[in-house]
Amino acid sequence: METTFESRYAIGPNETKTLDTKGLRENFLIDRLFWNDRIHFVYTHFDRYMAGGAMPVDQKLKLETIEPLLKEEFFLSRRELGIINVGGAGTVEVDGEKIDLGTKEALYIGKGVKDVYFSSNSASEPAKFYLNSTPAHHSYPTRKVTKEQANKIELGSLETSNHRVINQMLLHTVIETCQLQMGMTELKPGSVWNTMPAHTHDRRMEVYFYFDLPEGQSVSHFMGPVDETRHIWMQNEQAVISPPWSIHSGAGTSNYTFIWGMAGENMDYDDMDKSSITELR
Ligand SMILES: O=C(O)C(=O)C[C@H](O)C(=O)CO
C-alpha cells in the first residue's frame, strides 16, 4: 500500500483576490481523496489541518507516519484523528481493537495510538474513510459516534431552499477532543443551500467535503470575505479548504450531504460572525 500527500500553504484574502479560477482551485479545492488501496492526505498550513481519504479495496491499509511531513515515529504521535465512513461497511483496527464502521458512522482516535488499520467488508462496495486530523496535546479515548448518537440541529426551510439537519458527531458536547470537531449536514430533498445565511469564524478554519451528490449534479461552493465572494464548482466527493477569514456556503443543483471539520482557537460551534444574505457581494 502507499500513503501519498500534498501540502497547501495558508494564504490571505489579499493574495486570494489576485487568483484566477485555476489559482483558486489549486489553493483551496481538494479534487480527489479516494484512491484504490491508498491513503491520501492534503496537509493545509491553516491550523496544520489534514484532510484525507483511505479506501481499502483488496488490502488492509495501515495509517503510517508521513516521514518528510510529520517527522514523527507514528502518525498519531502528536495528532488526533476523526473518521467518517462515506462508503460501504468497513472496520478500523485501533491498537488491536476492531471497530465496525458503517456508512455515515464516525470514529474519534486520540493522540498516542500507534497502530491503526483500515479494511472493507466487501471489495465490490469498499469503505471510504474520510479522515481529518489536527495537532493534539492530550490523549482522549477512542469513541465511535453513530448518527443516532449525534446532536441534531434542524435549520432552514423548503421555502428558502435550505432545509437541512446538522449532525454534530465529533463535537466537544458529544465526545472529548483536543481541538478537532466534525459533523455531517444532510440537505432535505428540494433544498440546495448550505450554511445560508453565511458566516465566518476568524478563530477557526474549516474543511467541507461534499458527497451523496447524484450523478451529473454539482455544488457551487462560495468562499471569500462577505463583501468579496468567489465560487468554486465542486463534484461529488471533493473537499474544499475554508480559511478562517472566509465564508463557506454552497448551492447545489440538487440536494446532497457534506461533512464539515474544523479546528483552531476555540471549540464553540456557535461562535460565528453571521452575515445577512443581502450584504453578500
Ligand atoms: O449547514 C450548515 O449551516 C452547516 O453545516 C454549518 C457548518 O456546520 C459550519 O459552518 C460550522 O461552523
Ligand SMILES: [Zn+2]
Ligand atoms: Zn463554519
